[in-house]
Amino acid sequence: MATPTADTTVPADASGGALREQAEAHLRALAGDSARLREDQWTAIRALVAEHRRALVVQRTGWGKSAVYFVATALRRAEGAGPTVIVSPLLALMRNQISAAERAGIRARTINSSNTTAWEATYADVAAGEVDVLLVSPERLNNPEFRDRVLPELAAGAGLVVIDEAHCVSDWGHDFRPDYRRIRSLLHDLPDGVPVLATTATANERVTRDVAEQLQAGGERQDTLVLRGSLERESLRLAVARLPDPTARLSWLAEHLPKIHGSGIVYTLTVSAAQETARFLREQGLEVRAYTGQTDPDERREAEDDLLANRVKALVATSALGMGFDKPDLGFVVHLGAPQSPISYYQQVGRAGRGVERAEVVLLPGREDTQIWEYFAGLSFPPEQTVRQTLDVLAAEGRPLSVAALETRVDLRRTRLEQMLKVLDVDGAVRRVRGGWEATGRPWSYDAERYAAVTEAREREQRAMLDYIDLDTCRMEFLRRQLDDPESVACGRCDVCTGEYWNTDVDPGRREAAAEHLDRPGTPIAPRRQWPSGMDTLGVGLTGKIKDDLRAGEGRALGRLTDIGWGNELRRVLADDAPDAPVDERMLQGVVRVLATWGWERRPVGVVVMPSRTRPALINDLASRLSRLGRLTPIGALEYGGAVEQRKHNSAMRLAQVYASLRVGDELRERLAAVQAETPGPVLLVDDYTDTGWSLTVGAALLRSAGAPEVLPLTLATTGG
Known part of the structure; x- marks a missing residue:
């Protein structure tokens, strides 16, 4: 397979400037009368619509990646093509994008675990040509009924396939998700001529290469078009505030959040930290809500709406609030504890400042952060002996086994067992069917070298995050270099560049209240x-x-x-x-x-x-x-x-x-x-x-x-x- 290149040369479409004029008109319907296509947006749209190519767009949050696939959808549908299928990890957080698309006349629907009663009606509407965009969660791709009954028809009739947050495809990426690996099978089975777009804001050069190669699944085809732009975010004011203990950090939050303009997000490393912090800030008179993976789905939607409408000062959230959340006027992102990777940190802070001139980004690291990283480090791929045992159990059983049944035979926690099975499924060694999982009997080898290399990459990211905290050079330049941005230069805006650091003194009364709370x-x-x-x-x-x-x-x-x-x-x-x-x-x-x-x-x-x-x-x-x-x-x-x-x-x-x-x-x-x-x-x-x-x-x-x-x-x- 040829090495994917960043060549952006696409032959001109037969209609000359007419296609671009149509694209600009659709963009204005989507984003307002003053909106104009960026050159890379136009290059991607032209490649998809005129050339039916496969493209990977790596651009910063807020650049307009969703505009590319919504405009391309409108153009493809006007040509009589089928609906666009978008694979996205966080459908609940794309409701604002769906609303925007529908205002522009693009009819969008979703298929996910929260709307199962509407699936059949949605399938019927797709068949009747009444759906322009169908959003699918990656988990659906390997649901046996969806995979065997629905997906083949969708793939055969799709006018465009979009993989949102495409770094999740790569196990080198900071947020690898095994369900995303099913996309390779989807791409392999697509008919010739169906264009594919993958988008992400957080992929370094290694992840970019890996994703681009996976996009070429399905035999010999033209190299993936890679459009990679600058990751500079001129509105962000990056800073680190070193405080001695959790009491001081909570006090700092209660004292400084009211002084920061606008509303925003306070990220924590754990569910319990999010809940504790939200309770304390409410006791101190701030309007905040907790938002975690354990929050009821209806409450999560209410919390999102409250933040979008500025009815709360902040959501105190885990990483459950991340990819796909779009609030252009988000005024700040504060981290109570450092994430494990500067790349995931960049992805999270990228939620801020998309539509405002200045947004505050402050990291409050804790000495306990590395202990929490270690606590959550148990999801690496299991040793070969455990994997072989699982395959032997499935082969010997001769019938599908549920995860619960496998737990009685393989000593892995459920989350880790499910992750392992999904990877083995992508590798072809097992298959998810009605009733659970079964062995395929296909040869499978344990890629110990790759698993060890991925683990080492994670450890390098952790060391880099610690380096970020202690930087005496530009913080934005450091983050951009971690993402292999060739245009990385000093930003002139962060605390190191300006010499302007956040005051770390805390009010004794607030500190006493925080100590009592904790x-x-x-x-x-x-x-x-x-x-x-x-x-x-x-x-x-x-x-x-x-x-x-x-x-x-x-x-x-x-x-x-x-x-x-x-x-x-x-x-x-x-x-x-x-x-x-x-x-x-x-x-x-x-x-x-x-x-x-x-x-x-x-x-x-x-x-x-x-x-x-x-x-x-x-x-x-x-x-x-x-x-x-x-x-x-x-x-x-x-x-x-x-x-x-x-x-x-x-x-x-x-x-x-x-x-x-x-x-x-x-x-x-x-x-x-x-x-x-x-x-x-x-x-x-x-x-x-x-x-x-x-x-x-x-x-x-x-x-x-x-x-x-x-x-x-x-x-x-x-x-x-």
Whole structure:
């Protein structure tokens, strides 16, 4: 395959300037009477419409990439071509683009997981020629029914195919998504003459090459046309404000956000940080809303609308608010914690300043950022032994297996297992069908060299992000160089270029309020209500709903490992290399406050300890001191029967492990009976942390079977967020 080039030479269309005049007219309908096509926009449109080429457009956010495909759609439809199919990762955030397209007379519809009831009507409208643009989520491409029944007709009848946020196609990209790899199959099966456009604002040279090569799928064809422009953003004022701790950073936010013009986004690294920060800012009188991947879809749409209409000062968001969100007058982007990659950082700050002369971009890094990066680093491709085991299981079964069923056979967490299966699907080793996944029997090799290189690339990006924080040269130039922008020069606007740095002094009163907010302990632990499916495969006779008389009550943790308050201390104490030592006084008092504010219906009468091979001193000390302080009876500890193998990672295998080994000893059973005979009531079940929740679930079931009327889990930490 020829190496893709950045050659922008396209033969003139037969109609001379007529095509451009039509294109300009469609652009004015889309963007207003003063709108004019940029030369690269026109080059891309001409290549798609007149030459039916495949093109990759790498241009900064706000440049007008969507105008290219909407104008090309209008021109193609006028020629009698079929609808444009746009593959986009965040359809909910493209509602404003859809509205703009429809104002210009372009009829747009979507197919995604949130509108399943409308699919059949949408298919009918497409068949009737009443849809100009069909937006499809990448996950749909490998839905068996959609892939086998709908996609072939769409591909055969498409007038244009668009891959939005095309860096997701490449596993070298900062936001690789395995579902996007299905696009290669889509492109391979397209009829000759169907033009293809891929767009992104965040692709370095390596990702650009990779995507351009994938666009040429389908045999020998003309090289992909690559249009790569300057990534300069003249409105952005980049800065870093170094503050000593989370308390100072929250105080800084509360003090400075009201002074920044307009509305904007405050990005956090975790769900819990977004929720905590939003709560604190609201307590300080700011109109803000939290926005995360765990936010209800309707609430997310309301939050987007509130920001678009400037009804809130900011959305405090995770990366769930990113690609596709279009608010030209966004006045600021502040990061509470540094992302893992300067490329993803550029993508996020690119939301700001698209339609205003000045937008503030401030990074508030934390010393704990690298710990959070490490916490979320578990999605690398699994080792070959695990992958081979998965393929062997599917081949031996001879029928489709669901992800839940595979969890009983392969020790990977569900998210990582699903990611692995999607990659294997693209590689042709497995196939998603009705009922789950099946092996194809095709030869497959483990590309250890590539996986290692991708991991190294991620590590280089992390080191580069740390370099960005400590820069003594232009920040925008640094980001543009990370994206291989050949026109990178000093911007003259960032804090380093101007010597104008944000004041990092914080008001003592605000700092005290922030400290009080972050020091509030207590996070609910929701009880498990359903046993995993397929446990009989592991020799465990548990199925269906957990019986009411065996279920744990709602528990409490001091905090989450991802919290910006207690999380820092919890990660330190519970680190793999941390010594097993008695709980420190501050942490103990935090747990005491959790108990004081629990609000239980019946006060506990005793304490039971979970057994631990790694932190027995910590857990036993915590339980003992709580018993004394709360005047609760120390009942004893559950036991592990026999040797306990290395801790399992996924839900089903962890349940099988604790179900087989955890037990109530005779002494504990007798003491529990004696306590309940004297003063009936709930018991606390104390552990260091909870992850899958199955240790506490099984422990609670055993204790309730032994006579405890209620079991209330209590841990130092819970994972998540």
